[in-house]
Amino acid sequence: MVRTAEIVGAGFAGLTVATELSRRGWLVRVHEAREQVRAFGAGIFLWDNGMRVLAELGALDRVLACCHEAEWWEERDAEGAELGRRPLPIPGGSRMITLTRRDLLVALMGVARANGVVIRTGSHAVSAEPEGVLNTGDGARWTADLVVGADGIRSAVRDSLGLLAGHERFDFGLYRFLVPLDRVPSAGGRWRAYVNYWNREHRRRVLYVPCNDRDLYLLIGAHVSDEALRTPLDASLWCESFPVLRQVLAALPAAPRYDRYEVVRAREWSRGKVAIVGDAAHAMPPTIGQGAGSAMMNAINLARTVDAAADIPAALRAWEAENRTMTERTQQESVAIARDLFPRDEVRRDDWTDGALSIARNVPRAT
Structure with a gap:
């Protein structure tokens, strides 16, 4: 049956x-x-x-x-200075990919x-x-x-x-959205890496993830009380916090999907x-x-x-x-x-x- x-x-x-x-x-x-x-x-x-x-x-x-499959995972500060780099695939050959x-x-x-x-x-x-x-x-x-x-x-x-x-629910809020990859400068090897950018002074984060040949996935996050998370999003706050990403962050969506770590x-x-x-x-x-x-x-x-x-x-x-x-x-x-x-x-x-x-x-x- x-x-x-x-x-x-x-x-x-x-x-x-x-x-x-x-x-x-x-x-x-x-x-x-x-x-x-x-x-x-x-x-x-x-x-x-x-x-x-x-x-x-x-x-x-x-x-x-x-x-998209990057060659490494990077950690960088708000000015772009490297804080760490890990290889991909990981030791032993396990792969990681990204997509929408x-x-x-x-x-x-x-x-x-x-x-x-x-x-x-x-x-x-x-x-x-x-x-x-x-x-x-x-x-x-x-x-x-x-x-x-x-x-x-x-x-x-x-x-x-x-x-x-x-x-x-954690006290960390985040917005996730896609932006066109053609907004991204090609210099600096950014196409080859997934990158966590950290502003340690203001406790803000940007995760930078190419997904394919068209789309860049961005996650922007901060403490739930941070004014940078208020909608409509103020792009100037994020550009000031991450000057290395000014070109990417200059035109944020007004109210993307909001989540918290859970x-x-x-x-x-x-x-x-x-x-x-x-x-x-x-x-x-x-x-x-x-x-x-x-x-x-x-x-x-x-x-x-x-x-x-x-x-x-x-x-x-x-x-x-x-x-x-x-x-x-x-x-x-x-x-x-x-x-x-x-x-x-x-x-x-x-x-x-x-x-x-x-x-x-x-x-x-x-x-």
Whole structure:
């Protein structure tokens, strides 16, 4: 008998678990609350673990055709002086690429639809029941062999089952957006590096990330009380804080998407036949670029574990036991960096931490 799955959320984790289940013969429907599937944010980092997932889903070639791969990671001060440089790929060969969130979403949407996944937009999940029932805002009850909540930090699926253990918001706010790469001076090797720029006096940060041959991803961040974060954004404040980036920062969008660093911890990743994955289960600050990769890896492992099992609740417990330790280590690494974000005087950043190295080398379970 063909098994069925109802997935909540057409993001990276939801589309990954949906595609892998569909490839294995399941009938899969994805519920997306918005009328159109779209990516929030601007750019995104993917390490080898995320790329391995894309390769196994058949989406990697499309992603590699529209990404950027730098030769090193740099730390610089507000005037452009070097504070550290780390090589890419990292020791051992693990790669990191960057691309726009939209390009990654389009690639995952393409393989999902090609594998028969049904995507139902305008379908707002309100709760789930451990017996394998998803309830949506239109009053419908969707019964399945498996229900997956991949519905983000404020997951209705998770909260309806009482799975939230903790949710912390950090006092660091940020805006993320794309600017045309043709605004960027080509001198100084900037095309070849991802760069963190730090203004240590005012505790402000600019992350500078080429995504492809058209788009530069910028993250600008500061303490939540900093006047530089008020909208409409005052470009002059940022230009004064980072004179080396004046040409890039001279025309900021008036009100781009605002976020804060957040971390979510769940009591359990499942209840009965219902699982949570991605930010719903283990959101983390984006300080090591592993949010999407960890979510996609756990999602594909989820699909493979339940597909091989007759007892779905037992399979979900086994999946959590196999994946949670590394995920929590990834969270801890990202949180530790978020708590000690700014470089210290006279301390260079030339080495990848052991934690970041082990995380980057963690790949999906075998088929």
